[in-house]
Amino acid sequence: MTTTPLSPTPRTTVGRGRNRMVEDRAALHALLADALVAHLGVTVTRDGHSHPLVLPTAYAVDLDGPDTGGTLYLHGSVAAGWLRAATDATVCVTITELDGLVTARSAFHHSMNYRSAVVIGTARAVDDPAECRHALDLIVDHMVPGRSATLRASTRKELAATAVLAVPLLEASLKARAGGPVDDPEDVAAGIWGGHIPVRRVVGAAVSDIDADVPVPADVRARAAAL
Template sequence: MLSTTARTTVRRGAKRARTDRADLYAVLDAGLVCHLGVLVDGSPRVIPTAYGRLGDTLYVHGSTGAASLRAALGHPVCVTVTHLDGLVLARSAFHHSVNYRSAMAYGLARIVEDDAERLDGLRAIVEQLTPGQWEAVRAPHRKELAKTAVLALPLDEASVKVRQGPPVDDEEDYDLPIWAGVLPLTMAWGAPEPDPRLSPGISVPDHIGHRG
């Protein structure tokens, strides 16, 4: 079960809340980009970034010189992931909506100091974006790791909210001669585009080609 705190209790549209931890994992594992909310010099900042999950820990990375990552250390942060699944077109402007899946996590971010965990976190981020890619490429060397900060956020305090299904109109509006329904939205990968400097004879690997 997910935590129930003042920050994770869904009040608006409470019936859309999901309380199973598996729902949290499903939303996170299906995503590619999260939004990390931090305070930088007292001003709120939201940073879109790649992420990866291992168990109940979410990993993000960035430059060791990034002010936003330095500001996150030891301070409360918020991470969100959202999937837009469709436009919900109602008979009235007021009842238009969207079908979506969203997750929000709060916690104290920590810098990952352990070398093995840093590599595991980076692997999780790469594999989140392209499963199978970590084993196919050169591993980061020491200088690259020295320039890379990896943050870990525990998923102890999180909430999930989902909307699915058709529009919900006022009862008196159902007889109006207006089309209503859902316009589904899906994301699809295009065909892989080779690097112009790719050496001759290198074909698209299976773990990439099957996504095109």
């Protein structure tokens, strides 16, 4: 696991809003552990024309992975054009958790409480079968810890239809906001209410599939209770 500070290059150095910059790499790891969806930004070319594309994807992290700073794994179909475009290209991956709605005494000072990471790096296609299986197990376990050990092994056909991208975690930035509004004194004196509305993810009890004839397993129950 690298001890390199966050934002080691100009392209991941926070410019605006440096008061919300978080320099602790451990805080990045904590956000990656909490969140469930990443957004991959890549430039794609079709019919001779290039344009940016941002798509949501499941992900997982191996802090001891083979890439500098640890490895961020993303996956999708081998037929997806955006995955082919991302291979060996510089990509931007963002992960955001919304923690609150900040209701100020003026429209200008309304905001959100959040934790948001930006990771920039060259994406590589995971070609090694062992690393590919490891990455896919990590992605499953990121959704439900321990789940991959309870499943049948992926078939060669399934593995052949699935592409895995690896992005190094070396170049990243992290910003966060917490608490209430930062209002002008005259707005506070005017007597308008200000504050914030906490936001958190809520899940319900697991719902068994119509064909499931066994109880909900412990790993699924534990995940539902933890979120």
